[in-house]
Amino acid sequence: MTGYGSSGRPEQAEQERPAPARPDPGRPGEPAGKPAGKQGPPPSPAAAGPRPGATAMEVAAPLAPPVPAPAEAPAEPARGREAAGETAAQPARPEGPAARQGTGTTLAPQPGPARETGGPAGAGAGDGKVETGADLPNPYEVAKQEIARACQVLGLDPAVYRILARPLRFIEVAIPVRMDDGRTEVFVGYRSQHNDALGPTKGGIRFHPQVTPDEVKALSMWMTLKCALLEIPFGGGKGGVVCDPKRMSARELEGLSRGYIQAMAQVMGEEKDIPAPDVYTTAQVMAWIADEFSQIRQQNAFGIVTGKPLVIGGSLGRHEATARGAVTVVREAAQAMGLDIRHATVAIQGYGNAGSIAHRLLYDMGVRVIAVSDSGGAIVNEGGLEPEAVAAHKEATGSVSGFPGARTITNEDLLTLPCDILLPAALENQITAANAGRIQARLVGEIANGPTTPEAHRILVERGVVVLPDILTNAGGVTVSYFEWVQNQCHWYWSEDEVNQRLEERMVRAFHRVWEAGQRLPTRDLRLAAYTVAVARVAEAMRVRGWIHRTDSSFRS
Known part of the structure; x- marks a missing residue:
């Protein structure tokens, strides 16, 4: 086991994205290239020099290293469709992992806030700029830029950025x-434990052939921020294994799951780091890990994971948590905007776990969902779509396409x-610079991971479209994972109504904190x-713990 600390770890991502470990076609999970950590040291940021148009903050290495424009489109690792941070666990199937939509899709970086210097002044929907794979930066670099902004x-003191710009531990x-x-x-x-100032690290484990160290680091950083935003006493963690679970039997997946926790046991535990399901990992995988x-502990330690089966300490309400949290935030945003949600029309792109449940919850509120995909x-009916009928059609045919009484259109x-x-x-990366100028919705709620590119986000903000960011909108999953951990710790289990009520309260509070902060921004x-x-919350925790000290130095100075 190789550990990478905050002071001695080689920073491969600073200048060049390492080639992702890919499985040999004949040997699932075995990387074709050299393992991570074997490459030579990267060139220093100072030697590389600032990129054209870099902000003063980016030039001031080592605070915020510049993001080099890749020479060719990077191979983007896949990310889950249905929830950011922690996906809802799918039912275990004897023949192997549960199938998910978009298995072979590649992952682009999760978008950050609109970059004030991210492009030429006045760039927008009509300037002919179309984002391609080569325009999309490394997700780890995106995460660092978001935190720097x-x-x-x-x-804040520059030390805050220096700490948050890399994981405290990478294994x-x-x-x-x-x-x-x-x-x-x-x-x-891999396991990235980004920051534990607020509490033990928390985040999913994904099994995918395109998992990379930079992806895992970036996702752990976003988990830190998501937990802080929801005032959950966790830091951010993330894990992954380079494998192709679709080519593995249930027995092989069990061996891999048990092998992962055997290798990571020294750095994991209920008060250290708590995994959960993610891409191609399920409640059954969590049961094997637990x-x-x-x-290893020689005692039951079911609280080591969340998203596990109910019979060994899982939580009621976890299956719907992502969608329920998202609908709550959308409802609050509509009210803040003066939009009567009962008379609003909604389009949902994606009809997996989160999208289909969001459809049902909105329908129950009296909202007219006119299109799903x-x-x-995709299908559209301006008079509205009934969720049970659409779900039954998808179950029977494998797709919402062709639903009777609706027109078929493209995604x-x-x-x-x-x-x-x-x-979304x-x-x-569904909303890009190519289509952001044609979005007609007043409110965009990011249920998916990173559906909006940074350039598209800037265009939407300039047009006055309200964008609810993914780290807020889809935080219901990790929130109910926290509830599961609490129930495990105290051995007292809540009803589904109680779980849903507590989720509602936290999502509402988080939305209003963000909305009020947004009103103070130009x-x-x-x-x-x-x-x-x-x-700000993570920085305050680090300050009171003595990790940083107040000085006259700041990013503003």
């Missing part, structure tokens, strides 16, 4: 697994439909507002 707005492990044919495969696993960790296409057309509220709940940018609220 928040530190700058808050005028890489080798996981040997005996495969069904008798071979031993060695899989590469059982293996309990055997999945990977097979791209759905985004620009005339509607009041747009809820599918893939990342741009009313709720993404930047959310980051300032979260970073």
Whole structure:
């Protein structure tokens, strides 16, 4: 096991994104290139020099290293569709991991706040700029820039950024697994523990062939901010294993799950780091991890994970948590905007767990959902779509496309439909500079991870569209994971109504904190507002713990 501390870890991501570990086609999970950590040291930021148009903050290395423009489109690791940070656990199936939409899709970085110097003045929907894969920066660099902007707005000591710009701990492990044919495969696993100033780190574990160290680091940083925003006493963590779970049997997946926690057991625990399901990991995977960790401890330790089956301490309400939290935030935002949600029209892109449940919850509130989509296409009916009928059609045919009484359109057309509220709940990077100028919705609620690119976000903000950022909108999942952890700790389990009530209270409070912070910004940018609220909370925790001290130095100076 190789540990990377905050002072001695090689910073590969500072200048060049490392090639993602990819499985050999004949040996699932075995990276084709050199393992992470074997590359030579990167060139120093000072030697590379500032990139053209860099802000003063970016030039001032090592505070905020510049983001180099990649020479070619990077291979983007896949991220989950349905929730940011922690996805709702899918039902376990004997033959292997539960299937999810968009398995083979690549991941682009999660967008951050609109960059004040991110492009030429006046750039917008009509300037002909189209974002391509080569325009999308490394997610780790995006996360650092988002945090740097928040530190700058808050005028924080530069030490805050220096701490938050990298994980406190990054672990890489080798996981040997005996495969069904008798071979031993060695899989590469990662865990990033970004910051534990507020409490033990928390975040999902994903199994995917395109997991990379930079992706895992970035996701752990966003988890820190999400927990801080919701006032959850956790820091951010994230884990991943380079593997192709669709090519593995249930027995092989069990061996991999148990091997992962065996390798990570020294740095994990109920008061250290608590994993959860994520891309291609399920409640069953969490059960295997909990059982293996309990055997290591020689006592039941079910609180080591969340998102596990109810019978061993899972929480009621977890399945709907992401969608329920998102609908709550959308409702509060509509009210703050003076939009009567009962007379609003909604379009939902993505009809997996989060999108379909959001449809049902909105319908129950009297909201008219006029369009929905999945990977097979989109449907629209201006008179409204009934969720049970749409769900039954999808169950019978495999797609919402072809639903009787609705017109079939493309996913791209759905985004620009005339509607009041747009809820992207599918893939990342769906709203781009190419279509942001044609978005007709007044309110965009990011249920998916990173559905809006940074440039598109800037265009939307300039046009006066209210964008609810993903770290707020889809935080219901990690919130109910926290509730599960609390119930495990005190051995007292709540009813589903109590879970939902507590979730509602936290989501409402978080929204109003962000909304009020946004009103103090000239741009009313709720993404930047959310980051300032979260970073300020983490910074205060670090200050009172003695990690940083008040000085006259600040980002503003």
